[in-house]
Amino acid sequence: MIxxxxxxxxxxxxxxxxFALIHYKKGTLNGFEIFSWSVIWFAAIFIVVFPxxxxxxxxxxxxxxxxxxxxxxxxxxxxxxxxxxxxxTKKLExxxxxxxxxxxxxxxxxxKKK
Amino acid sequence: MKIAxxxxxxxxxxxxxxxxxxxxxxxLPFFLVDDGSTDNSINVVKKHKIKTLTHKINLGKGxxxxxxxxxxxxxxxDAVVFIDTDGQHKFSDLPKFVKALKNFEIVFGxxxxxxxxxxxxxxGNKFASLLISLLFGIYVSDLLxxxxxxxxxxxxxxxxxxxxxxxxxxxVIRSVKAGxxxxxxxxxxxxxxxxxxxxxxDAFGILFQVVKWKINL
Numbered sequence: 271m272i273x274x275x276x277x278x279x280x281x282x283x284x285x286x287x288x289f290a291l292i293h294y295k296k297g298t299l300n301g302f303e304i305f306s307w308s309v310i311w312f313a314a315i316f317i318v319v320f321p322x323x324x325x326x327x328x329x330x331x332x333x334x335x336x337x338x339x340x341x342x343x344x345x346x347x348x349x350x351x352x353x354x355x356x357x358x359t360k361k362l363e364x365x366x367x368x369x370x371x372x373x374x375x376x377x378x379x380x381x382k383k384k
Numbered sequence: 385m386k387i388a389x390x391x392x393x394x395x396x397x398x399x400x401x402x403x404x405x406x407x408x409x410x411x412l413p414f415f416l417v418d419d420g421s422t423d424n425s426i427n428v429v430k431k432h433k434i435k436t437l438t439h440k441i442n443l444g445k446g447x448x449x450x451x452x453x454x455x456x457x458x459x460x461x462d463a464v465v466f467i468d469t470d471g472q473h474k475f476s477d478l479p480k481f482v483k484a485l486k487n488f489e490i491v492f493g494x495x496x497x498x499x500x501x502x503x504x505x506x507x508g509n510k511f512a513s514l515l516i517s518l519l520f521g522i523y524v525s526d527l528l529x530x531x532x533x534x535x536x537x538x539x540x541x542x543x544x545x546x547x548x549x550x551x552x553x554x555x556v557i558r559s560v561k562a563g564x565x566x567x568x569x570x571x572x573x574x575x576x577x578x579x580x581x582x583x584x585x586d587a588f589g590i591l592f593q594v595v596k597w598k599i600n601l
Contacts, residue, residue, distance in 0.1 A: 363547070366441075366443075367443055367447055367547060370439045370440055370441060370443055370447075371439070371443075371447065371450070371451050371454070373438075373439075373440055374417070374437040374438055374439050374440075374451050374455075375437065375451065375454065375455060375458070377435055377436070377437055377438070378437075378455055378458065378459065
């Protein structure tokens with residue numbers, strides 16, 4: 271029998287597929303990206319419905335319960351994604367700042383030419 | 385020594401007209417940096433037929449100060465004086481900076497209670513000054529005062545990364561790390577707009593940055 275927690279996880283995964291589709295329609299994600307995200311979320315649904323298929327990993331990594339391993343993996347994933355997103359944002363901020371400043375300074379170059 | 389005034393502004397249509405009239409009276413060359421204003425500020429500047437360095441989008445005070453400083457130094461100036469355009473700073477204090485720049489590489493303006501700084505801001509400022517003093521060994525009595533000056537050499541050494549309100553604090557920390565000769569000059573302050581300036585959220589952001597600088601610099 272599927273537990274409430276599993277139902278919530280499945281609903282969440284479908285909502286995420288829906289969001290991915292919206293962004294695909296808006297043109298934010300390309301064909302490869304929507305395919306990848308769909309594979310990821312459907313794989314997540316499959317694991318949620320049949321958790322026993324990853325029980326072997328829990329034993330390998332010495333987790334007593336499968337749920338504990340899922341929580342630990344979730345934390346690692348969230349922290350890794352946050353770090354990645356922070357670095358990407360900082361890089362973009364820097365590029366944007368350089369571009370805006372360069373554009374502002376172009377006034378001086380124009381007046382020099384005149 | 386060739387000195388220019390650098391004045392970044394963001395949505396200052398109310399005060400800009402008076403500011404431009406006043407800055408012209410000083411006879412010092414000046415650079416106005418529009419940090420992506422969305423109000424009528426740019427039209428006020430156009431009315432005076434002045435060329436402005438314009439950020440297409442709002443980047444923050446630190447970024448605007450950097451643009452202004454780089455523009456001035458690229459035009460052959462030896463030093464710049466930063467001043468706020470909201471009428472908070474008095475041009476009568478400008479000669480103090482010009483005089484101090486002859487002997488010091490970086491000059492910090494310092495407001496005090498006698499000149500009408502609100503108590504909460506004054507206490508917050510004192511706390512920040514003490515914290516920086518403990519962590520970096522430099523005591524600047526008014527850490528967040530935007531009225532300050534620096535030479536081109538000093539700018540090369542303290543070139544800041546902060547794009548927002550953390551710029552003043554970063555400048556102080558980098559100046560001590562670079563071993564620059566610094567001093568403070570007392571300046572008068574008029575508080576016209578209570579909403580503007582460093583908010584509590586900005587202050588927490590700066591605090592976080594201070595920890596980062598302690599580790600990185």
